[in-house]
Amino acid sequence: MKSITKVFILVFVVSFGLLFWINRLNASEGYSGDNTITVYNWGDYIEPKLIEKFEKETGYKVIYQTFDSNEAMLTKIEQGGTTFDIAVPSEYAISKMKEEDLLLPIDHSKIPNLKYIDKRFLDLSFDPKNKYSIPYFWGTVGIVYNPEQLGGKKITSWNDLWDKDLRNEILLVDGAREVMGMGLNTLGYSLNDVNKAHLQEAKEKLDTLTPNVKAIVGDEIKMLMANEEASVGVVWSGDASEIMYENEKLEYVVPKEGSNLWFDNIVIPKTAKNIEGAHAFINFMLDPENAAQNTDYVGYSTPNVGALEILGEEVAGDERFYPGPELTEKLEVYENLGKRNLAYYNELFLEFKMHSK
Known part of the structure; x- marks a missing residue:
């Protein structure tokens, strides 16, 4: 009886450990479930407090990973071993991703805050009608x-x-x-x-x-x-x-x-597992208050006219940027x-x- 108990305990411990490491691996490799979205972005390219705010407001858990070049981002997404719900490539990389069928079309009806994006930054040559991408910074x-x-x-x-x-x-x-x-x-x-x-x-x-x-x-x-x-x-x-x-x-x-x-836009890779969560994240980032907070932290130029109204003329009127x-x-x-x-x-x-x- 003791030997059976020992075997049972051993199986339980091994199983528990295996599940633990699978969960760790899934997290590190960008696994997304119904309540999780994985974001793949440039380093230091989002106000960290906004991730916490998004999680609190929506109930989604964000797994955040970074890359240091469009080429590195493309390679990882092309390999397909990692699941990302959101990525933030530059314009020429978006063109390449479209050619290679690596993107999902974006449902504009789920992004009402798109109305705050300056029309100068919409319908550009690398993505007509913004079928696959939404402006982030420029x-x-x-x-x-x-x-x-x-x-x-x-x-x-x-x-x-x-x-x-x-x-x-x-x-x-x-x-x-x-x-x-x-x-x-x-x-x-x-x-x-x-x-x-x-x-x-x-x-x-x-x-x-x-x-x-x-x-x-x-x-x-x-x-x-x-x-x-x-x-x-x-x-x-x-x-x-x-x-x-x-x-x-x-x-x-x-x-x-x-x-x-240059333009960096938000896209949804074709391998995304949480498409609803991805749309929720995009709409959240386009909210003028959030976009203004993000712009103040990152320092790049925002295409969001609502955010510029909040930031004021000191920012919007600076012709250097x-x-x-x-x-x-x-x-x-x-x-x-x-x-x-x-x-x-x-x-x-x-x-x-x-x-x-």
Whole structure:
């Protein structure tokens, strides 16, 4: 009898342990049930208190995971081993996800707060009629700089970065499209140019910048610029906003030749298990009060006019981060270049990085 009892206890313990680890695995791999949604977003790209608020208001439990590039996000979703109910890709990644049938259409009737999105940011080329995506944040790529460290000089152009006085003073964001785009812009070419001769020319132009390049870095660019470890940085506008909050001496400019106008949108991956919860999350994030709180925390430009009314003219009227039509007409949205062309961009960027060391 004792041996049977021992066997029973052993089976119970093993079963309980197995269930425990299955639950842990499901949580880490993004498992979603009826009462759980898994959100896949960029790092530090949501006000954490909003997740708590959403859980409290709706009863859903949020599993939150992050990625550091569109490519990493795409790879994980393409592999299909992980279930995500929400993802936040950029515009060219959305185009690719549509091509590969990785997205579910969004039911606009379940998102009444869509009415608060500025019509300028709806029905764009990468997702006509917003069938698969809803605007989250938008912004530009530009130059953040410290006029004091530059002796009062102003920067207005990409070509200003080639000034010999900036030797070992420039930090570049670690992004192939952004850095190659800078080279293309200086030559008057499109950010979506796939002409190999033009791309090689842009790379050769970038090679002449290397004496001025201090480092090519990731998120640490914000801390380094705020701490005045360099006087110039090529960054996304939201990062510039955060840097300038930490150090009021700095300025941000979108170069006069033009630059990138980017959009990050919320999508529902095709493998989603909690579609109702996904729609509830999107609608929650589009509520003006929540969108304003999120914008204040993240620092990027919101497409939500209701949120801008709450944030006021100090935010909405800042043309560095909410540029007018005169500038935005010179800006380009990244297009999906296709695997072969994107690989060539990455190859040239890697060569430039090696040359910069």
